Amino acid sequence: MTDPTRPQTRPHDVLVIGAGGAGLRAAIEARAAGASVGLVCKSLLGKAHTVMAEGGVAAALAHVAPSDDWRTHFRDTMVGGKFLNNPRMAELHAVEAPKRVRELEEWGAVFDRTADGRILQRPFGGHSHPRLAHVGDRTGLEMIRTLQDRAVSMGIDVYMECTITRLITSRDGVTGAFGYWRTTGRPIVFPAKAVILATGGIGKAYEVTSNSWEYSGDGQALAYAAGAELIDMEFVQFHPTGMVWPPGVRGLLVTEAVRGEGGILRNATGARFMWMYLPEERRGEYAATDEEAARWVTALSQGKETDARRPPELSTRDNVSRAIYTEVKEGRGSPHGGVFLDISYLPADHIRRKLPSMYEQFKELADVDITKGPMEVGPTTHYVMGGIRVDADSQATTVAGLYAAGEVAGGMHGANRLGGNSLSDLLVFGARAGAAAAASATDRASEPYVDPVQVQSAARELAAPLERSHGEDPYAIQRDLQSTMQRLVGIFREEGDLDQAIREIAELRRRWADARVIGGRAFNPGWNLVFELGNLLTISEAVARSARQRTESRGAHSRIDHPATDDGTWGGRNSVVARGPDGAMRVYTTPLPAMRSELEELVAADHAAAAAVGSKA
Amino acid sequence: MTEVHLRVFRGEPGEPSRFDEFDVPVEEGMVVLDALHWIQGHEAPDLAVRWNCKAAKCGSCSAEVDGRPSLTCKTRLSDFDLDEPITVEPMRAFPLIKDLVTDVSWNYEVNKTIPPFTPPDDVPQEDWRWLQQDIERVQEYRKCIECFLCQDVCHVLRNHETDRAFMGPRFLVRAAGLEMHPIDQADRRGYLKDSGGIGYCNITKCCTEVCPEHIKITDNAIIPLKERVADAYYDPIQWVWRKVRGSDEGTRAGLELPVLSADPRSADAPDEESA
Numbered sequence: 001m002t003d004p005t006r007p008q009t010r011p012h013d014v015l016v017i018g019a020g021g022a023g024l025r026a027a028i029e030a031r032a033a034g035a036s037v038g039l040v041c042k043s044l045l046g047k048a049h050t051v052m053a054e055g056g057v058a059a060a061l062a063h064v065a066p067s068d069d070w071r072t073h074f075r076d077t078m079v080g081g082k083f084l085n086n087p088r089m090a091e092l093h094a095v096e097a098p099k100r101v102r103e104l105e106e107w108g109a110v111f112d113r114t115a116d117g118r119i120l121q122r123p124f125g126g127h128s129h130p131r132l133a134h135v136g137d138r139t140g141l142e143m144i145r146t147l148q149d150r151a152v153s154m155g156i157d158v159y160m161e162c163t164i165t166r167l168i169t170s171r172d173g174v175t176g177a178f179g180y181w182r183t184t185g186r187p188i189v190f191p192a193k194a195v196i197l198a199t200g201g202i203g204k205a206y207e208v209t210s211n212s213w214e215y216s217g218d219g220q221a222l223a224y225a226a227g228a229e230l231i232d233m234e235f236v237q238f239h240p241t242g243m244v245w246p247p248g249v250r251g252l253l254v255t256e257a258v259r260g261e262g263g264i265l266r267n268a269t270g271a272r273f274m275w276m277y278l279p280e281e282r283r284g285e286y287a288a289t290d291e292e293a294a295r296w297v298t299a300l301s302q303g304k305e306t307d308a309r310r311p312p313e314l315s316t317r318d319n320v321s322r323a324i325y326t327e328v329k330e331g332r333g334s335p336h337g338g339v340f341l342d343i344s345y346l347p348a349d350h351i352r353r354k355l356p357s358m359y360e361q362f363k364e365l366a367d368v369d370i371t372k373g374p375m376e377v378g379p380t381t382h383y384v385m386g387g388i389r390v391d392a393d394s395q396a397t398t399v400a401g402l403y404a405a406g407e408v409a410g411g412m413h414g415a416n417r418l419g420g421n422s423l424s425d426l427l428v429f430g431a432r433a434g435a436a437a438a439a440s441a442t443d444r445a446s447e448p449y450v451d452p453v454q455v456q457s458a459a460r461e462l463a464a465p466l467e468r469s470h471g472e473d474p475y476a477i478q479r480d481l482q483s484t485m486q487r488l489v490g491i492f493r494e495e496g497d498l499d500q501a502i503r504e505i506a507e508l509r510r511r512w513a514d515a516r517v518i519g520g521r522a523f524n525p526g527w528n529l530v531f532e533l534g535n536l537l538t539i540s541e542a543v544a545r546s547a548r549q550r551t552e553s554r555g556a557h558s559r560i561d562h563p564a565t566d567d568g569t570w571g572g573r574n575s576v577v578a579r580g581p582d583g584a585m586r587v588y589t590t591p592l593p594a595m596r597s598e599l600e601e602l603v604a605a606d607h608a609a610a611a612a613v614g615s616k617a
Numbered sequence: 618m619t620e621v622h623l624r625v626f627r628g629e630p631g632e633p634s635r636f637d638e639f640d641v642p643v644e645e646g647m648v649v650l651d652a653l654h655w656i657q658g659h660e661a662p663d664l665a666v667r668w669n670c671k672a673a674k675c676g677s678c679s680a681e682v683d684g685r686p687s688l689t690c691k692t693r694l695s696d697f698d699l700d701e702p703i704t705v706e707p708m709r710a711f712p713l714i715k716d717l718v719t720d721v722s723w724n725y726e727v728n729k730t731i732p733p734f735t736p737p738d739d740v741p742q743e744d745w746r747w748l749q750q751d752i753e754r755v756q757e758y759r760k761c762i763e764c765f766l767c768q769d770v771c772h773v774l775r776n777h778e779t780d781r782a783f784m785g786p787r788f789l790v791r792a793a794g795l796e797m798h799p800i801d802q803a804d805r806r807g808y809l810k811d812s813g814g815i816g817y818c819n820i821t822k823c824c825t826e827v828c829p830e831h832i833k834i835t836d837n838a839i840i841p842l843k844e845r846v847a848d849a850y851y852d853p854i855q856w857v858w859r860k861v862r863g864s865d866e867g868t869r870a871g872l873e874l875p876v877l878s879a880d881p882r883s884a885d886a887p888d889e890e891s892a
């Protein structure tokens with residue numbers, strides 16, 4: 001019998017932490033470059049949150065709208081992100097996404113088709129043209145299975161149900177990682193010449209979220225502890241449409257594709273309220289009447305071109321979420337505290353073909369037939385735009401040897417992400433991170449030095465909650481943290497609430513330091529939660545402090561006490577969070593990387609219009 | 618408040634197993650996984666349950682509820698008579714890790730052996746043209762969420778009926794998706810016959826019945842593959858043609874697949890660790 005406390009050692013050139021879309025794509029690229037690659041994931045392979053992505057992957061393939069191109073995709077992304085995006089990332093993303101999507105078909109994916117047999121694209125909020133390649137409403141499953149099969153056929157070593165709890169560092173930067181098998185509790189050390197973080201988001205900091213237990217900010221917190229900078233952490237995306245009933249599925253995602261296919265939002269009085277919430281400077285992009293919106297839907301469902309403009313429901317996510325929140329708060333909500341989303345006016349077989357998993361989800365979990373009546377929906381914590389600060393071209397963080405890709409990295413989406421841009425983000429920047437990490441591993445000739453002192457202290461920290469004779473159950477602490485974030489750091493924020501949140505998080509951290517769990521090391525969810533809860537506390541503090549610092553409203557960050565966008569003070573400035581020499585969290589700002597003049601010209605008119613509205617508000 | 622009485626399998630290999638009993642308050646619309654989460658959060662924080670999406674899209678939370686292989690995230694409590702206890706056990710076909718969690722790594726080993734997607738070298742993706750109606754069958758296979766309930770219910774695997782390898786319904790579905798892909802060039806018939814053991818399936822359709830994605834596994838995947846294999850190996854004209862052309866066993870024919878280990882609940886099951 002092996003000793004369950006004695007660490008195993010598994011060296012690799014490149015260690016990828018997280019096996020969703022970004023991690024898999026990074027691993028494939030690093031392996032193709034000749035590196036030995038280890039891929040670590042907390043769940044079984046193929047279960048990561050990418051599997052939940054439904055609507056599609058944004059890429060200017062121009063199959064449906066011939067006039068679409070990368071410049072329009074770039075502009076839409078910057079407009080949606082309220083000009084806080086790293087412009088070089090938005091450029092690389094728009095330019096490279098079509099190639100990355102085609103590559104998936106070369107690896108076996110089968111996207112839905114246009115009438116002439118090419119990859120079909122659907123409309124989504126904030127995109128000027130139908131742009132999302134998709135497979136019904138299970139695009140993420142198609143992507144993750146394709147990437148998984150590709151990675152497996154390349155001989156990448158996969159460590160399933162394995163959690164990384166610490167990055168190991170030396171004077172030269174990151175040299176490996178320490179973790180443990182969730183199945184047995186046995187520690188494992190991964191010496192590595194380069195480490196790529198691809199761990200996704202932070203949704204489990206909130207009560208109502210579309211995210212699974214895995215989304216505990218692990219990568220952000222690991223990088224922060226290793227000395228990396230986090231940017232834009234105040235920008236948390238609340239997806240407008242989560243399920244609100246029954247209680248067990250509250251927060252579960254209702255794909256934006258429902259609105260992309262013509263879904264109409266109505267309040268309890270039956271009013272189509274999105275007409276009232278369109279931002280003035282963008283109103284011209286949307287239909288003027290119900291009749292024009294209906295013409296747009298009809299043309300879409302028949303695969304025809306039209307001069308009708310898109311319906312108001314396809315405004316950006318930040319805007320639609322605020323609209324729904326406001327309708328409910330002002331007493332015009334549905335019976336279970338949401339609003340109505342109705343697609344049932346379209347033919348039933350069309351709905352079942354375009355939205356098969358939504359049809360199943362509502363029928364099986366809520367006893368609602370979406371071909372016969374409306375869904376009830378409300379905002380749900382979905383995505384974090386902020387994350388680890390990276391170099392746009394290489395995805396290198398501010399710590400040597402450490403890279404980040406996908407949701408865990410910041411910069412690409414600015415203050416608000418457009419739907420469909422996360423699946424393209426993880427392909428484009430996953431590939432870039434994999435290539436850069438493999439190249440840097442080749443350059444690092446010497447074997448990485450793994451500091452035994454750090455390994456021993458990580459092993460002690462891991463064991464501590466099992467060895468305490470008394471202390472608090474981590475589940476109770478997690479419930480309280482989620483309540484704090486939901487109440488005080490939600491869609492609308494103000495200084496007093498944020499101060500209160502920072503105090504409550506500090507108190508929760510004191511309780512967490514004494515958390516105790518019962519049971520042994522083998523597959524013990526309570527024990528696993530202790531580590532994840534520590535990460536959630538770190539990133540919750542980062543969100544609250546960044547939100548407190550930004551005294552304006554922009555994109556997904558809405559301050560009741562500072563309702564205007566303040567371009568003079570905050571335009572072109574990213575928030576930064578880093579660990580100070582005393583161990584306390586420091587918050588400051590940094591200027592946005594400069595935009596090339598060619599890109600500047602693409603967005604100049606939009607930027608000026610947004611700034612003019614902001615100064616008036 | 619209404620309560621549900623749950624009997625939950627507990628235990629690890631090498632120790633006597635037991636059923637722990639819990640009374641869980643019932644909310645409207647609740648599913649079995651909600652009840653298991655309530656138990657974790659209030660009474661047994663060390664209860665081992667595997668789950669992720671809670672929306673029947675990831676296939677992690679498979680277990681046997683009152684003996685039926687099910688996704689616990691879409692098994693509604695309202696479908697049961699709550700005056701009777703509900704029994705939740707791990708999938709029987711696979712070796713136990715702890716409580717409701719089983720070792721499904723065998724599936725990943727089998728998957729590695731399937732000859733991968735093989736597009737033609739000389740046609741760039743930009744030139745691929747497929748009609749929607751021509752890919753709908755392939756898309757059906759690709760709906761699979763790898764919950765492994767079909768593997769669990771398959772009597773060949775569940776009862777360990779053969780000493781030779783059988784890849785099971787899940788991987789016959791994957792193979793069908795590759796074989797019937799409009800542009801794939803590989804020939805997996807020899808692999809399916811000799812390595813995958815497709816002949817062991819005697820089309821009882823239990824797999825189709827438990828599939829949460831409603832894939833018609835037997836009718837749409839396994840039977841067409843059996844026909845392809847039969848055409849290649851048991852049709853006399855094809856047989857003569859193969860002899861004339863020389864050896865044509867297809868990709869990876871004769872490869873040895875791992876066999877799913879038997880007697881999963883035994884106390885002395887091997888405690889191997891993957892690496």
